[in-house]
Amino acid sequence: MALRGGIDLGGTKIESVVVDGDGAVVGQARHPTPHDGGPPAVINALAGGLREAAKAAGVETAELTGVGVGSPGEIDDGTVAHARNLPDWDDTFPLASALSEQVGAPVKVANDVGAAVDAEAKLGAGKDYGSFLGVWWGTGVGGAVVIGGERWLGRGAAGEIGHTVVKIGGATCECGRRGCLEAYAGRGAMERKARKAVAGGTKTDLFDLMEKHGRQRLTSGIWGRALDRNDKLAEKLIHRAVVALGAGIGSVVNLLDVEAVVIGGGLGTRFGQPYVEKIEQQMMKHLFVPERPPAVLPAALGDLGGAIGASLLVG
């Protein structure tokens, strides 16, 4: 039976799956994304994750009919550039050929959020809607607009809701510009803000939890645990993120009047329905036609949605 590989390459973790012809997951593996070593280290981690998933499925990676990879950054014909949430990955690097060499199967690469939103459109929370906005709340804040059942790509770079401006003259974003949604809601930005607060004397359990759980970053799980403990700084920064997400999403709804909003990504999936509702409440404050809001839903395919979506690239 023809098996395919799918990998979701995120700023924090790498999810790998092997799926069968019906799209059912028959093997999987999760690993942290390397913090250094540049593209070669990332390629090694991708290959290692895929081997583990293939082993769980009882095959060698070279037996896979193909491997799809959802990646951050700018994708062009199997190469990836400007992947700001990956280690030292600014220049163009040939991800597809480098990974293909290691795993012995053809590799296709697409935008990570795009792959995950495609999966939600075909199999998940978006499947009943002709138009929806996907918001992927994780290390960064990614997005995709589905119109007429298809992702709208523009000239190839559409979807950057994380770099819509929610506050003129506001916080500096990792992208170097000011006031971007991601500068408030991206987990990377939230961690930088938390470190600054601690340096300024604010008390928080965030970094104790991080060390206790053997993490090097404030993962979605760490933020979740801090909220469970009613950590004031975590509550404050997550609220700030939710307010920004509500404004950014409300703006898109006012502009495009989509039928639904689907919220995924590491934080979106971890926090689920209760936080989807908090984001919805903030969005409502900005809707120009509040009597007919869009449906606001969590992504249905969970942590594996990105990897399953990537496997659709070679389906």
Added chain:
Amino acid sequence: MALRGGIDLGGTKIESVVVDGDGAVVGQARHPTPHDGGPPAVINALAGGLREAAKAAGVETAELTGVGVGSPGEIDDGTVAHARNLPDWDDTFPLASALSEQVGAPVKVANDVGAAVDAEAKLGAGKDYGSFLGVWWGTGVGGAVVIGGERWLGRGAAGEIGHTVVKIGGATCECGRRGCLEAYAGRGAMERKARKAVAGGTKTDLFDLMEKHGRQRLTSGIWGRALDRNDKLAEKLIHRAVVALGAGIGSVVNLLDVEAVVIGGGLGTRFGQPYVEKIEQQMMKHLFVPERPPAVLPAALGDLGGAIGASLLVG
């Protein structure tokens, strides 16, 4: 020969045209929009303007094959509600039937900005682009997104770029919400801000110019004259508007990666190319892919674009 009417009902003025079968303007009239008297006063002004345009074309209004009206507010089957920039027009009012009764010809109503953007898409600055954003900078800030050559309507209310959030917790908008683009860039908001500044002791020629020219509002012409005189308050408020427009437009480009941006409306048309370039400069500060910006262009059909666009409704 079949003649059609087209009316652009704006917050400041009413432009009426009569066009022939080729879309050439054969009669026109311009009148200020009434400041009070509610929908009946507006209907009288629409009928009066159309009669004048018809007279210039050598016909009676009852001889027109149809009349299209571009209106602000929420349009539904010839009725208009929540037209905030028109006098006392919050409830639903049957514009089409009331005007048809006065002019003796069938009337169709559509969104004012939509009609103007349709005209630019078919005949004007947008005609060479498959996707573009129209930004109508006037009393309010309207918008329309053209995708695949067609205006994207969403569930009927798409296009409200004026109510995208450019500053969380920012200026209060006429719509009652906070931080909307229109709260910074709409001529209505700019006039309120100017009146506050004067009440606070700021010096400006704006209101002297307004009185000298027999206006009751700060029209686009008054703002233009004040800029010609290097009026500091006018310069400051227009710059604030340009910064907000650049941020709002940059956000849409990051989200949708459209090929072009077309800037029209009362202020957009009055200020033309030099201010289109200033807005473009502000937009550039926010582009996530700055090496491939969209074309940024002034609307090509000028002051009559909205009325010509409205005439396409019955074409």
